[in-house]
Amino acid sequence: MESLSALTKGIDIESDPKGFFNAALQVYEKFMEFFKEGGQAEAASKAQEDLETLENTKLNIAVTGDVGSGKSSFINALRGLGAEDPGAAQSGVIETTTEPIAYLHPSYPNVTLWDLPGIGGMGFRPERYLQQVNFSRYDFFIIIASERFRSSHADLAREIQRMEKKFYFVRCKVDEDLANTRRARPQTYVEEDVLQRIRENARKCLVDQGVPYPQVFLLSNWEIHRYDFLLLEETLEKDLPHLQRHVFLLSLPNLSPEIMEKKKSALHGHLWKIALVSAFINILPLPRVSLACDVGILFVSMIAFYKQFGLDDGSLAKLARQAGKPVAELKAVVISPQGETLSRDVLMKKIVQVGCGLTRSVEQSFDLVPVISTLAKAGLSFATSYSILSNFLEKVAEDAQKVRKKALE
Numbered sequence: 001m002e003s004l005s006a007l008t009k010g011i012d013i014e015s016d017p018k019g020f021f022n023a024a025l026q027v028y029e030k031f032m033e034f035f036k037e038g039g040q041a042e043a044a045s046k047a048q049e050d051l052e053t054l055e056n057t058k059l060n061i062a063v064t065g066d067v068g069s070g071k072s073s074f075i076n077a078l079r080g081l082g083a084e085d086p087g088a089a090q091s092g093v094i095e096t097t098t099e100p101i102a103y104l105h106p107s108y109p110n111v112t113l114w115d116l117p118g119i120g121g122m123g124f125r126p127e128r129y130l131q132q133v134n135f136s137r138y139d140f141f142i143i144i145a146s147e148r149f150r151s152s153h154a155d156l157a158r159e160i161q162r163m164e165k166k167f168y169f170v171r172c173k174v175d176e177d178l179a180n181t182r183r184a185r186p187q188t189y190v191e192e193d194v195l196q197r198i199r200e201n202a203r204k205c206l207v208d209q210g211v212p213y214p215q216v217f218l219l220s221n222w223e224i225h226r227y228d229f230l231l232l233e234e235t236l237e238k239d240l241p242h243l244q245r246h247v248f249l250l251s252l253p254n255l256s257p258e259i260m261e262k263k264k265s266a267l268h269g270h271l272w273k274i275a276l277v278s279a280f281i282n283i284l285p286l287p288r289v290s291l292a293c294d295v296g297i298l299f300v301s302m303i304a305f306y307k308q309f310g311l312d313d314g315s316l317a318k319l320a321r322q323a324g325k326p327v328a329e330l331k332a333v334v335i336s337p338q339g340e341t342l343s344r345d346v347l348m349k350k351i352v353q354v355g356c357g358l359t360r361s362v363e364q365s366f367d368l369v370p371v372i373s374t375l376a377k378a379g380l381s382f383a384t385s386y387s388i389l390s391n392f393l394e395k396v397a398e399d400a401q402k403v404r405k406k407a408l409e
């Protein structure tokens with residue numbers, strides 16, 4: 001069923017209605033083929049279970065490291081917040097974090113970033129520190145340094161490993177290193193060479209202090225999308241179990257076109273489950289084929305796409321503030337239905353339009369007048385929901401790319 005996304009990707013009902021209905025028809029055919037031996041009710045209930053599990057999947061990320069290294073700023077960057085935004089983790093030049101503080105993700109309360117107290121100092125004991133911060137509740141640790149890697153980083157890493165948890169080294173504030181080097185050696189300055197030297201030096205320090213094969217990522221919290229962020233994201237994606245990977249990816253702000261593309265693909269992979277649940281929830285009591293989708297489920301999913309791509313009013317207002325632009329300027333590039341134009345009534349009309357169109361296509365293609373079997377009704381509902389969701393997701397993802405571009409202008 002995952003392969004369905006290849007059929008509908010990029011086909012728009014407004015600009016290419018013929019292509020859209022052809023794709024929807026193929027979705028219908030795949031559905032009928034897939035369930036010709038039955039089993040659709042079981043598949044729908046399994047899909048519902050999967051969606052619920054996903055909704056309840058939690059991710060707890062511990063951010064630790066030196067005092068003042070940029071832990072709180074990193075947490076804010078991952079939550080898409082600036083230091084002055086409401087709900088941002090406190091950051092600044094004086095020591096601010098003295099006990100673990102949980103920061104729930106603004107759109108994904110299941111993703112919690114934990115701001116841990118700074119490490120190091122005289123008599124730092126990693127074992128006691130990890131007990132104090134309650135290490136078992138975290139899925140992985142990010143150890144942040146902003147200058148040199150020291151023995152306390154290595155001690156902590158080894159202790160985390162002993163506790164059978166994962167850690168990643170992040171070297172923050174590379175913007176400062178680059179600016180300093182440029183100022184000191186303007187004639188010979190080459191950005192990539194400087195970055196490579198910092199990376200190698202950090203790895204060597206850690207290896208010398210007994211951490212084999214350390215992975216080091218260079219970042220700046222002021223430009224979180226640059227330097228090694230994508231590499232860090234890919235590494236986490238590879239290491240995390242499937243569901244947590246999905247949740248982590250969707251929780252990321254729209255940091256780069258690549259991340260947005262990944263979000264879209266991840267969501268596409270789940271559309272068939274939503275469409276299946278939607279098609280089956282009301283299939284029997286509703287008399288009209290084209291109305292047999294559950295509007296509520298589709299509506300809730302569409303609103304969620306909006307949030308996941310940062311197009312809801314709150315996210316747009318925040319982005320406008322950070323970009324120093326009026327929110328209307330960002331909203332002007334959004335073409336997918338938003339606010340009042342995305343209502344249940346509008347969605348219902350869309351379902352009727354697509355459902356009726358599809359029913360006609362099926363009747364013409366298969367000479368079934370009228371389509372009567374329960375399986376065929378479910379297939380029509382499924383193809384209708386799937387095509388609407390897929391079309392909407394494409395538009396939302398496209399809009400999010402445009403909004404990001406506009407904000408960066």
Ligand SMILES: Nc1nc2c(ncn2[C@@H]2O[C@H](COP(=O)(O)OP(=O)(O)OP(=O)(O)O)[C@@H](O)[C@H]2O)c(=O)[nH]1
Nearest residue numbers: 067068069070071072073091092095096097173221
């Ligand atoms: N240039 C630059 N400055 C940064 C970066 N990240 C954080 N800072 C600054 O570094 C200082 C400390 O940042 P915080 O995020 O408060 O660091 P912290 O590790 O949470 O500090 P404590 O909670 O006190 O241990 C602040 O003045 C930040 O503005 C960065 O990537 N680049």
Ligand SMILES: [Mg+2]
Nearest residue numbers: 071072096097
């Ligand atoms: Mg802090």
